[in-house]
Amino acid sequence: xxxxxxxxxxxxxxxxxxxxxxxxxxxxxxxxxxxVLTLNEPSFYYLEGQTIGVLVPGxxxxxxxFHHRYYTLAHVRQTEQGVELELLVRxxxxxxxxxxxxxxxxxxxxxxxxxxxxxISLTGPHASxxxxxxxxxxxxxxxxxxxxxxxxxxxxRRIYQEQKDWKGKVRLYYGAKTGTDMLYMNDVNNxxxxxxxxxxxxxxxxxxxxxxxxxxxxxxxxxADHAADIWKLIQEPKTHVYLAGMKKIAxxxxxVMVQTAGSSELWLxxxxxxxxxxxxxxxxxx
Ligand SMILES: Cc1cc2nc3c(=O)[nH]c(=O)nc-3n(C[C@H](O)[C@H](O)[C@H](O)COP(=O)(O)OP(=O)(O)OC[C@H]3O[C@@H](n4cnc5c(N)ncnc54)[C@H](O)[C@@H]3O)c2cc1C
Numbered sequence: 001x002x003x004x005x006x007x008x009x010x011x012x013x014x015x016x017x018x019x020x021x022x023x024x025x026x027x028x029x030x031x032x033x034x035x036v037l038t039l040n041e042p043s044f045y046y047l048e049g050q051t052i053g054v055l056v057p058g059x060x061x062x063x064x065x066f067h068h069r070y071y072t073l074a075h076v077r078q079t080e081q082g083v084e085l086e087l088l089v090r091x092x093x094x095x096x097x098x099x100x101x102x103x104x105x106x107x108x109x110x111x112x113x114x115x116x117x118x119x120i121s122l123t124g125p126h127a128s129x130x131x132x133x134x135x136x137x138x139x140x141x142x143x144x145x146x147x148x149x150x151x152x153x154x155x156x157r158r159i160y161q162e163q164k165d166w167k168g169k170v171r172l173y174y175g176a177k178t179g180t181d182m183l184y185m186n187d188v189n190n191x192x193x194x195x196x197x198x199x200x201x202x203x204x205x206x207x208x209x210x211x212x213x214x215x216x217x218x219x220x221x222x223x224a225d226h227a228a229d230i231w232k233l234i235q236e237p238k239t240h241v242y243l244a245g246m247k248k249i250a251x252x253x254x255x256v257m258v259q260t261a262g263s264s265e266l267w268l269x270x271x272x273x274x275x276x277x278x279x280x281x282x283x284x285x286x
Contacts, residue, residue: 013055014039018118019084024189026180031091032147033112034074034189037120040082046073048154049130049283052085053123056110069107072244072283073125074150075157085122087111088150088183129281130242132158139168139239141230143223143253145175145215148245149183151283153191160195168200168238173226175206175219175249182207215245220252227260234270240279247284 016037025032049072056067075086091112092105114120130151132140136159142152152172159166172192176182182205184191195201206222208215223230233239234257243250254267261267274280 012123014041014044014122016085016120016122018114018116018120020116021112021114024088024183025186026188029178029181031112032183033089033091035087035089035111035114037085037087037122038079038082039085039122042078042082044076044083044125046076046125047128048073048132048158049128049151049281050125051128051283052087052125054107054111055121055123056107057121060106067106067110068123070126070285071111072147072150072154074153088147090147128283130155130244130283131281133238133240135168135238136163136165137167137238139233139236140170140242141173141233141239142171142242142244143173143219143249144243145219145245145249147183148243148249148283149174151244152242153184156192156195156201160198160201166198166200169233170198170201171229171233172201172203173206173219173222173230174203175208175215175217175222175245177208177213177215177218179205179207181215216248216252219245219249220256223253223256227256231257231260234274239274240281241274243282243284245284250282250284 016039019036019038022034023031024034051070051072053068053070058065060067071087071089073085074088077084089108089111092108093102094105095102132155144152174182180186185203185205192203204222204226206218208218209221234241257267258264261270271280
């Protein structure tokens, strides 16, 4: 594939090699893999929360020559040869509304099937609505589900391992169907426990209460249980709100906050102020 063959606007491309691919969730639940790629480009520069694009070579359905999807950089590590990029990828499937048949998502299955040594074409890194405030007194209110944990883990690593002395409150509300679906907070990988001893950090794990519900419903339950704390934090002038993961979590937060604020008008005014002041970031998908 040559540069000129890439889709318009995606000319900033890189060739990466799969270094490892590890399943992060047990066989009994949805498959999420940690995929590490190496890039022989020492100057590759990224900021926490940014995404890279994965270009899957065609041919694809509907005559598409390329299939391009975004993945959040969970971590980037400089090495002597270049950089290692870490992604967290959920293997996706979808049901065709007409035939009722199940189809594998193209990019997620391409990545989850890739073997060590395989070459992958990447684009980016792409600009992100997520960034860490320069002021260390900022409260970071993070709400997420599924692979939406990736930017939050990158944030936590940055503020506690590299910058250290973060002074604002850091609250992570994370919704999952079951305890084993808690990425970076389960028996396979408990990476986030590294930060449990930080005075300013608190992780609130919201596990689904109903078999029929999904991780978005679980998060809504966790938000409802701590609604007064969240509302209080949101009203502080130095609070930044981040939402990552399923699209429906934004609506779930709205619904709970309308109740807590006492009126939809007050909630919408509050939210609008945060958006205007660039203290509200969303990175939702699926
Ligand atoms: C900013 C951003 C960051 C992201 N970060 C991550 C991450 O860190 N980890 C992660 O796992 N995912 C992440 N995603 C989601 C990811 O980009 C993909 O959307 C996901 O992996 C599914 O892609 P796929 O190619 O496997 O599925 P697809 O083959 O694209 O199918 C997915 C959906 O698209 C629909 N669809 C497919 N083809 C068509 C078509 N031709 N016309 C209309 N609809 C169609 C299907 O119905 C299905 O619902 C992120 C998304 C965004 C926008």
